[in-house]
Amino acid sequence: MLPGISPATAATTSATKKDPFTLGVASGDPLPDGVVLWTRLAPDPLAPLGGMDRRTYSVQWEIAADERFSRVVKRGTAKAEPEYGHSVHVDVRGLQPARDYYYRFRTGGFVSPAARTKTAPAPEQLLPSMTFAVASCQAIWEGWFTAHRDLAARHHDVVLFLGDYIYEFGNDRGVRPGDDDPLRTRQTVTLDEYRQRYAYYKTDPDLQAAHHTAPWIAVLDDHEVVDNWADRYAGSTPPDDFLVRRANAFRAYWENMPLRAPQFPAGPDMQLYRRLRYGRLAEFSMLDTRQYRDDQVNGDGIKAPNAATADPTRSILGFPQERWLLDGLTASRSTWNVLGHQTAITLLDTVSGPGVAVPMDAWDGYSASRDRLLGGIDERGIQNVVSLAGDLHRTVVSDLALDFTDPDSKVVATEFVGTSISSAQDGEDLDAGGRVLLEENPHMKFGNFQRGYISCEITPDLWTSEFRVCDRVTVPDGTVSTRTKLAVESGAAAVQQV
Numbered sequence: 001m002l003p004g005i006s007p008a009t010a011a012t013t014s015a016t017k018k019d020p021f022t023l024g025v026a027s028g029d030p031l032p033d034g035v036v037l038w039t040r041l042a043p044d045p046l047a048p049l050g051g052m053d054r055r056t057y058s059v060q061w062e063i064a065a066d067e068r069f070s071r072v073v074k075r076g077t078a079k080a081e082p083e084y085g086h087s088v089h090v091d092v093r094g095l096q097p098a099r100d101y102y103y104r105f106r107t108g109g110f111v112s113p114a115a116r117t118k119t120a121p122a123p124e125q126l127l128p129s130m131t132f133a134v135a136s137c138q139a140i141w142e143g144w145f146t147a148h149r150d151l152a153a154r155h156h157d158v159v160l161f162l163g164d165y166i167y168e169f170g171n172d173r174g175v176r177p178g179d180d181d182p183l184r185t186r187q188t189v190t191l192d193e194y195r196q197r198y199a200y201y202k203t204d205p206d207l208q209a210a211h212h213t214a215p216w217i218a219v220l221d222d223h224e225v226v227d228n229w230a231d232r233y234a235g236s237t238p239p240d241d242f243l244v245r246r247a248n249a250f251r252a253y254w255e256n257m258p259l260r261a262p263q264f265p266a267g268p269d270m271q272l273y274r275r276l277r278y279g280r281l282a283e284f285s286m287l288d289t290r291q292y293r294d295d296q297v298n299g300d301g302i303k304a305p306n307a308a309t310a311d312p313t314r315s316i317l318g319f320p321q322e323r324w325l326l327d328g329l330t331a332s333r334s335t336w337n338v339l340g341h342q343t344a345i346t347l348l349d350t351v352s353g354p355g356v357a358v359p360m361d362a363w364d365g366y367s368a369s370r371d372r373l374l375g376g377i378d379e380r381g382i383q384n385v386v387s388l389a390g391d392l393h394r395t396v397v398s399d400l401a402l403d404f405t406d407p408d409s410k411v412v413a414t415e416f417v418g419t420s421i422s423s424a425q426d427g428e429d430l431d432a433g434g435r436v437l438l439e440e441n442p443h444m445k446f447g448n449f450q451r452g453y454i455s456c457e458i459t460p461d462l463w464t465s466e467f468r469v470c471d472r473v474t475v476p477d478g479t480v481s482t483r484t485k486l487a488v489e490s491g492a493a494a495v496q497q498v
Ligand SMILES: [Fe+2]
Pocket: 137, 138, 163, 164, 223, 391, 392, 393, 420, 423
């Protein structure tokens, strides 16, 4: 039986001796009538199986309309099973749309932290406004999660997390104490190693706060598995071997994120692309550009575009997902059509002066997919498409035009690539690489190379992206400020300064 649909009876009750809620709680994938509640029992988070034995535990959950839990609206019992890393996924239904709720778990006399979540609006509801955060890339040894602390304080309606929640490789030169622990310095390959890596990340109080104050909608990128993987391919690893590792990584990802049963992986396969609707105001098409893509061409890296990158038989989404995306955008009845995904769609020429070199791992390496998406948006007259991505560890804001080499080409969508939470350490406002990007890519309207996230507010008329940046992340007490605000008017794809 899949976790998340466990019956309210039949669990073995056995109390843990220590507080098992060291990894906090989370909620995710809001619907008008429900949300997924998550926790994972781990009294010794970095020990194998989080310090749990191999028994099944029963965990009580409750969700209330108020912070004091005086108006509990649903409660039940779920199973925490060793097969699933003692994770708990409860798919609560029967809630009211567009409402704040509060939830917590208990087992064996221990009570979890209480957390806030929020349901999506009803299908025909047009909210006057909504807020969400866009975050990605949190290499824990590269910095403190100060951006998450700031994000948590804003109590957004929802948080979009666009990949690199963990990093699979080891690192013994971290900025945090204890970063030379072998559990953190070795590469994750086995299921237990991935589980321990998630546990290490999830003990961070700022990351927990970001989960405790809003529901998340998450997709993964490469580092939840291994650097720049593509379908069955990862460096020189034989595909059959890599699929075993991919299955381990997907299993640990599912165990550690607030995902529904349809996202439960079957071995190395996981249905991650999905659509979440916020009534008539916004639709979020969450994409998976890793699992179905063709392998990178030209040896990966940053290379000149050529016939291989433009090959129309190649795809970064896979053809079924390309169709699902365009058909969904066409059928949308919401004002804003948001793409939540991994790598930049925009052209990223990284070479100063003549010549062009672009990342083979991003949409530049799959330009026929980009042409089909942007061309399809234009042909079908789809309005207000906004692409949100991560991966670059820098902020890149671009007008998405049908032809990036023609300055007069029609702009059909907008892209906000958010910077990293911590990956790449402190950074600076505009580094040499960022300057080249702005010079070489006239469709690029703003760039920044500090750590942080995007705080967005949308109304039926206006999209506003506020770029929150950290002065430093290599020290625990950095400060966060607004670098700039950029807007898009409904019906006009071009980015403008607020
Ligand atoms: Fe990253």
